Amino acid sequence: MNYAQKQKEILDRLEALSWAGESPASSVPMSSDFETDSRLCLTFLSFLPTTIQETVSALVEELKALDPDQYFYLPESLHITIQNVRRIADPPTFTAVDIAAADRAFQETIAQNNLKPLRFQLSGLLLLPTSLAVTVYTEKTYGDFVIALRRNLIEHKIPDNKSYISDDIVFGNITIARFGSPPSIKLKERVAELKLSFSGVEYLAEDICLVTTSAVCHPDFTTVRQSYKLK
Numbered sequence: 001m002n003y004a005q006k007q008k009e010i011l012d013r014l015e016a017l018s019w020a021g022e023s024p025a026s027s028v029p030m031s032s033d034f035e036t037d038s039r040l041c042l043t044f045l046s047f048l049p050t051t052i053q054e055t056v057s058a059l060v061e062e063l064k065a066l067d068p069d070q071y072f073y074l075p076e077s078l079h080i081t082i083q084n085v086r087r088i089a090d091p092p093t094f095t096a097v098d099i100a101a102a103d104r105a106f107q108e109t110i111a112q113n114n115l116k117p118l119r120f121q122l123s124g125l126l127l128l129p130t131s132l133a134v135t136v137y138t139e140k141t142y143g144d145f146v147i148a149l150r151r152n153l154i155e156h157k158i159p160d161n162k163s164y165i166s167d168d169i170v171f172g173n174i175t176i177a178r179f180g181s182p183p184s185i186k187l188k189e190r191v192a193e194l195k196l197s198f199s200g201v202e203y204l205a206e207d208i209c210l211v212t213t214s215a216v217c218h219p220d221f222t223t224v225r226q227s228y229k230l231k
Contacts, residue, residue, distance in 0.1 A: 003140040004121070007171040011126055011135055014165045018128045026087060026162040030130050032180045034071040034216045042086040042094045042212055042225075044106060044149075045079040046118070046205040048174070053078055055201055056122075056134060059194070060176050063132070067187040072177045077217040080120060080136055080172045082208055083149050084162045088215045098158050103210055103226045105152040110228065112152075113145050117206045117230045120172060123199035127191045130179050134198070136172030143170035178216055206230050 001009075017024040031037055048056060057075045064072040085102045086094040109115070121137040147170065153159050183191075208228045214221035 003143065004137040006169045007137050010166050010169050011171055015126060015128065024165040027130055028178060028215045030179050034178050035218060037214050038221060039088040039090040039215060040092040040212050040221065041088040042099065042102060043084045044082040044208055044210050046082060046208050048078045049203060052201060052203050056174060063187060063190060066190055067184040069181065070177050070179050071216060073216060076219055078174055079217060080174055083146055084160050085153060085158060087161055099225050101156040101158045105156045106149060106210065109149040109152050113148055115145055115230055117204040118142055119204055122201040124195045125191050125198060126173055131175055132177040133173035133175045136174060138172055146170045
């Protein structure tokens, strides 16, 4: 079983357990007003390049028409989360000192692993009770890097405070919607179709950012604290 197959296995398990009422990983609860939600998190992410952003935004618009009461991400908010540092909270659970420590941990991990641009393969969708995402598959080198980064965050006394369904297999996703109520039947039916048909989109991420942002990465609440160019 290759790394992508292991990622798929974990994603299927996450979806099944979540709909069964279990909580296998940290998640953002439903909210009626994500647009003005001022809770902040500290995280490393990769904003989508224009061509990929356009592809995902077209998908967002199609699904938004099926359930317009949910919060669907703005094009400029679309991103792949690389590694969380601090979950959303108000007041935030991080300081300027923590941001500087996270920056050092990331730079050290890049140097230690000689990190090259990250290859991401977008394929399928992940529907959870409180959110919808495009699933992203990667090479094992990505997983190794993220695990090393988590260790360095601990060394710098700012460990990730999220929980995950697996500590060994790391996967990516592009959250495209967060829910304020259970998703509509029309949305769920279309997502079931797209799980099989939405695929083949790939890109190399050369730019990673350390940001403070809201649960939906809304531009009004997003500040890039540091950026990194992978070569």
